[in-house]
Amino acid sequence: xxxxxxxxxxxxxxxxxxxxxxxxxxxxxxxxxxxxxxxxxxxxxxxxxxxxxxxxxxxxxxxxxxxxxxxxxxxxxxxxxxxxxxxxxxxxxxxxxxxxxxxxxxxxxxxxxxxxxxxxxxxxxxxxxxxxxxxxxxxxxxxxxxxxxxxxxxxxxxxxxxxxxxxxxxxxxxxxxxxxxxxxxxxxxxxxxxxxxxxxxxxxxxxxxxxxxxxxxxxxxxxxxxxxxxxxxxxxxxxxxxxxxxxxxxxxxxxxxxxxxxxxxxxxxxxxxxxxxxxxxxxxxxxxxxxxxxxxxxxxxxxxxxxxxxxxxxxxxxxxxxxxxxxxxxxxxx
Numbered sequence: 316x317x318x319x320x321x322x323x324x325x326x327x328x329x330x331x332x333x334x335x336x337x338x339x340x341x342x343x344x345x346x347x348x349x350x351x352x353x354x355x356x357x358x359x360x361x362x363x364x365x366x367x368x369x370x371x372x373x374x375x376x377x378x379x380x381x382x383x384x385x386x387x388x389x390x391x392x393x394x395x396x397x398x399x400x401x402x403x404x405x406x407x408x409x410x411x412x413x414x415x416x417x418x419x420x421x422x423x424x425x426x427x428x429x430x431x432x433x434x435x436x437x438x439x440x441x442x443x444x445x446x447x448x449x450x451x452x453x454x455x456x457x458x459x460x461x462x463x464x465x466x467x468x469x470x471x472x473x474x475x476x477x478x479x480x481x482x483x484x485x486x487x488x489x490x491x492x493x494x495x496x497x498x499x500x501x502x503x504x505x506x507x508x509x510x511x512x513x514x515x516x517x518x519x520x521x522x523x524x525x526x527x528x529x530x531x532x533x534x535x536x537x538x539x540x541x542x543x544x545x546x547x548x549x550x551x552x553x554x555x556x557x558x559x560x561x562x563x564x565x566x567x568x569x570x571x572x573x574x575x576x577x578x579x580x581x582x583x584x585x586x587x588x589x590x591x592x593x594x595x596x597x598x599x600x601x602x603x604x605x606x607x608x609x610x611x612x613x614x615x616x617x618x619x620x621x622x623x624x625x626x627x628x629x630x631x632x633x634x635x636x637x638x639x640x641x642x643x644x645x646x647x648x649x
Contacts, residue, residue, distance in 0.1 A: 374406065464632070542574075593648070599641065
């Protein structure tokens with residue numbers, strides 16, 4: 316590789332990028348490096364033909380780590396897609412990074428932009444993330460946000476629910492299912508730094524005030540989509556709210572809330588949440604949950620991939636279909 320770099324009059328790093336299909340090599344430089352590598356016998360004719368052609372687009376998917384079953388399901392969909400035998404247009408890799416940490420997300424965006432042509436990620440509304448988006452897109456990396464957005468002129472598109480509408484839908488379900496005109500309703504969210512969660516909260520509040528003024532929405536608690544945190548928040552709110560009639564889980568990890576409801580024997584509570592997974596499906600069947608608002612993770616992934624690959628996409632927001640699941644309309648799990 317040192318001989319190739321010397322003959323091509325480029326750095327060793329450039330040779331490494333050229334021979335490993337990494338970003339940052341001009342087409343003329345790439346052809347010169349490959350021709351010299353072939354002449355020196357470092358690569359075969361077949362390897363030269365492969366490396367000279369246009370390879371698949373490198374795409375990274377960044378998801379928060381943690382105990383959120385819906386995000387684990389989305390990660391599984393990414394791995395299934397990456398393992399497909401024919402990957403002629405996209406080379407896909409998935410990474411789980413520290414949850415709810417804007418600086419960790421910004422660092423990950425910059426790190427993976429060194430090799431990825433496009434990045435799909437759940438955004439955190441923070442200046443550090445916006446600055447990272449500006450930096451990496453200026454160097455040619457396309458970015459698409461999923462599930463929760465960060466409106467910014469540099470990001471290519473958002474794919475996910477219209478979250479204020481989702482919050483209003485949760486409010487309507489809650490108000491209709493509660494069999495009382497008065498009482499308190501609690502909310503548990505992941506974090507206000509997720510725009511999706513703050514928009515759902517706003518929509519939920521608005522609907523409840525408009526249609527069910529006798530039901531009081533009490534202060535939101537942040538559980539960071541962590542089952543243990545959600546469990547302790549729910550135990551606390553049940554113990555300290557005598558007139559509690561409902562709980563809305565704005566984010567994920569509903570299993571923690573369900574364990575607390577079971578522990579306190581409060582199956583009379585109306586419980587509405589998000590994300591149809593194996594655990595929420597079980598909670599619907601046993602009656603712990605009343606309704607689940609869902610968006611198909613496979614559709615989200617395929618739409619985001621299409622938008623990363625297609626630079627001519629014009630719409631910046633791509634709302635996905637909102638599905639509402641109750642115990643009685645569950646189909647057999649695939």
